[in-house]
Amino acid sequence: MFKALILEKQDDRTVASIQLIDEARLAASADGGDVLVRVDFSTLNYKDGLAITGKAPVVRTWPMVPGIDFAGVVESSSHPDYKPGDKVVMNGWGAGETHWGGLAQKARVPADHLIALPANITTRQAMAVGTAGYTAMLCVQALEKHGIGTNDGDVLVTGANGGVGSFAVAILAKRGYRVIASTGRPEEAARLRELGAADIVERATLSEPGKPLQKERWAAAVDCVGSHTLANVCASLRYGGAVAACGLAQGMDFPATVAPFI
Ligand SMILES: NC(=O)c1ccc[n+]([C@@H]2O[C@H](COP(=O)([O-])OP(=O)(O)OC[C@H]3O[C@@H](n4cnc5c(N)ncnc54)[C@H](OP(=O)(O)O)[C@@H]3O)[C@@H](O)[C@H]2O)c1
Known part of the structure; x- marks a missing residue:
């Protein structure tokens, strides 16, 4: 189980709450994501603000975890480019819009969406950028x-x-x-x-x-x-x-x- 900010549509309103989520649900929401990442940091982007408040139609599928980016550490991977312990960063690719994003303790994404972080950049620094x-x-x-x-x-x-x-x-x-x-x-x-x-x-x-x-x-x-x-x-x-x-x-x-x- 992990914690995530979940956006749900109730009538015409967007309702945000922090929920405990079963990791199995990530696989279902990840659209073939082959890398599971423990998220250390995510930024709060303007687009996330629009999604969370429901002020603009950013979210395309419900329920949604917002967060257009994250930096974290690979927990498991079935892709040859990544192995557990690798530091990675992810920006964009429809995260928080069409598939679950970074405002959660875990994220599952396709390897193509990830960039390996150089050893001298921490996950915190990556999200400060x-x-x-x-x-x-x-x-x-x-x-x-x-x-x-x-x-x-x-x-x-x-x-x-x-x-x-x-x-x-x-x-x-x-x-x-x-x-x-x-x-x-x-x-x-x-x-x-x-x-x-x-x-x-x-x-x-x-x-x-x-x-x-x-x-x-x-x-x-x-x-x-x-x-x-x-x-x-x-x-x-x-x-x-x-x-x-x-x-x-x-x-x-x-x-x-x-x-x-x-
Ligand atoms: N942040 C991202 O991750 C990201 C990614 C891709 C694209 N973008 C796009 O890039 C643009 C800037 O994003 P941002 O995150 O840097 O936003 P931001 O922090 O709000 O900065 C936008 C800047 O544009 C200037 N500005 C605001 N209203 C203006 C107006 N009416 N006329 C002329 N200049 C105005 C202001 O600069 P001064 O105070 O210096 O005048 C303001 O600080 C946005 O349109 C955003 O959608 C952002």
């Missing part, structure tokens, strides 16, 4: 895959004080990029500089509707914001630049033209 940090790293890797180098020019991060943005600032700076942080919270500028930002721009200079083509300014960008901000970023990207768009804090719309892409 969380899915926000993981997303930021995927963005930086995407920019590097598109050939953006540290000598190409300034890299903009929008929503820089947020979870993803602040990790993106820190990772980019550590890798040697000159990072410009866009924020609506200038009172946090000192913290952003501590993380490695070379300069700060005021969020409002990017978030209003702008011209379809603007002065070429950014070698690349990590955009957490979407909407007019993403449109303005694309319009002021240098020739050959790239944007890793990972968020919609300002809006899901993308009111842009094809001009910067031509």
